[in-house]
Amino acid sequence: MLELIAGALWAMLPAYVPNNAAVLAGGGRPIDGGRTMNGKRLLGDGKTWRGTAVGTAVGVALALLLDAAAPAAGDALGITLPGFPINAAVGLALGAMLGDIGASFIKRRSGRERGAAFPGLDQLDFVVGALVLALLFAPDWTLETFTLGRVAVVAVVTPLLHVGTNVIAYWLGVKDEPW
Numbered sequence: 001m002l003e004l005i006a007g008a009l010w011a012m013l014p015a016y017v018p019n020n021a022a023v024l025a026g027g028g029r030p031i032d033g034g035r036t037m038n039g040k041r042l043l044g045d046g047k048t049w050r051g052t053a054v055g056t057a058v059g060v061a062l063a064l065l066l067d068a069a070a071p072a073a074g075d076a077l078g079i080t081l082p083g084f085p086i087n088a089a090v091g092l093a094l095g096a097m098l099g100d101i102g103a104s105f106i107k108r109r110s111g112r113e114r115g116a117a118f119p120g121l122d123q124l125d126f127v128v129g130a131l132v133l134a135l136l137f138a139p140d141w142t143l144e145t146f147t148l149g150r151v152a153v154v155a156v157v158t159p160l161l162h163v164g165t166n167v168i169a170y171w172l173g174v175k176d177e178p179w
């Protein structure tokens with residue numbers, strides 16, 4: 001049980017951190033450059049080049065740190081923890097950011113303004129993006145690492161973690177909405 005839950009969260013950490021790093025680093029030019037589609041912003045001011053670049057870089061850096069720490073951390077817990085080849089690291093981190101950007105595209109098309117909540121999509125967009133891009137960039141690693149059991153753990157635990165971290169970020173005043 002510990003192996004299943006710890007392994008799932010460990011494998012997903014490089015996808016969890018980019019969105020939070022983007023919140024801290026955000027600002028500057030929006031990716032859509034202000035462009036609109038049917039009168040609505042393509043993505044909106046909440047998706048910036050700087051947030052995306054910093055978020056991705058932080059996620060990749062974390063994956064490489066976890067890769068180096070996996071053997072010792074696994075030994076300490078008496079379990080095996082996954083390492084991260086660079087293609088998997090980039091797939092997870094960039095995929096998380098792209099999933100979040102894709103969700104903003106969907107939100108704008110459905111008439112939701114920047115910052116509006118979209119329950120379900122908000123909590124899982126980055127997980128789906130991360131897994132899809134990891135599958136494209138590192139197919140063997142992804143199939144080996146994200147067993148059905150780990151994916152199930154991620155699907156249950158991620159929304160809880162996401163809600164928790166965003167409420168904390170809101171309390172700390174670094175995020176405008178608690179979602």
Ligand code: CTP
Nearest residue numbers: 022023026027046047048051052104114115116
């Ligand atoms: N952010 C960013 N670039 C990204 C993602 C996030 O700069 N690719 C920053 C922005 O400052 C954004 C904040 O992180 O406002 C919070 O992210 P998020 O909740 O995803 O964006 P929202 O502002 O809520 O916009 P949206 O409705 O499009 O999700």
Ligand code: MG
Nearest residue numbers: 115116177179
């Ligand atoms: Mg938001």
Ligand code: K
Nearest residue numbers: 100103104122
């Ligand atoms: K979001």
